Amino acid sequence: AQKIIIDTDPGQDDAVAILLALASPELQVLGITTVAGNVPLPLTTRNARLIVGLSGRNDVPILAGCDAPLSRKLVTAENVHGQTGLDGIDLGEPDYPLTPGDGVDFIIETLRREPAGSVTLVPIGPLTNIAQAMMRAPDIVPRIAQIVLMGGAYFEVGNVTPTAEFNIYVDPEAAAHVFAAGVDLVVMGLDVTHKALTSPDWVAGMRALGTRTGEAVASWTGFFERYDRVKYGSEGAPLHDPCTIAYLLRPELFSGRRINVEIELQGRYTTGMTVADWWGVSGRPANALFMNQIDRDGFFALLTERISTLP
Ligand code: BDR
Ligand code: CA
Secondary structure: OEEEEEEEOOOHHHHHHHHHHHOOOOEEEEEEEEOOOOOOHHHHHHHHHHHHHHHOOOOOOEEEOOOOOOOOOOOOOHHHHOOOOOOOOOOOOOOOOOOOOEHHHHHHHHHHHOOOOOEEEEEOOOOHHHHHHHHHOHHHHHHEEEEEEEOOOOOOOOOOOOOOOHHHHHOHHHHHHHHOOOOOEEEEOHHHHOOOEOOHHHHHHHHHOOOHHHHHHHHHHHHHHHHHHHHHOOOOOEOOOHHHHHHHHOHHHEEEEEEOEEEOOOOOOOOOOEEEOOOOOOOOOOOEEEEEEEOHHHHHHHHHHHHOOOO
């Protein structure tokens, strides 16, 4: 199985990504590290414990990482995800254990312990933990197999400012570090994820599974949808973060281009923008496979197939 670490700030779409990974035998989730993002760290960590608890698994360590961006004040998104970050269904308080220790150290130690080139990082929140790990332990960088992340946008521009996507906007310095690290990067931005919209039929299908995870997925996406309906007028909730896990399972569902992507750090209006050189006009070397297309039906069929195997 492909070994992965999921770095996350759950979030309803993070939750679906985590469940998809835990339901997939092709993937071995070595651990889940939490970061401040959609909501502050105590809540993202609580939410990660609730999600893994729901999955019925008991073998996946969860560690808390950074509680603030590298140098900026934390920006959160309760307007999108609700006060808990995981609004939509009441799951009570988690009983799934938090593993003691620091999430950043866990990333470092895991990459040092596992064979070089065997561990893929899947960041689906701000990139703070990943950048911290690279800065604290530069020796891990060449050991990373690949980074498949959710963040950024180009043709779809921004969702938190006119030009910036949330995960990059919250910690652009961290993103700049990761994009400059020389690691094989796959980027799932809004160009892809705004096409991964739930349909009422799909949500009804989740509920009809009659399982606790099906009920949770239906309830989370129902909550998440409200925001996008008002803001973008779109039907359905964008399942941003699950695109990363779906790519690891079925890369042929996605297409894009290998291009140069730089992170804007000091734009007057554009801080946190992923400046994507789609037409290759800058002469700067490619550093990312920047995705912009998805086979939507294939993606939702995969989600249904896998979520239906969970309790
Ligand atoms: C990203 O921001 C968060 O709100 C979502 O969980 C996703 O990771 C989308 O911009
Ligand atoms: Ca997220």
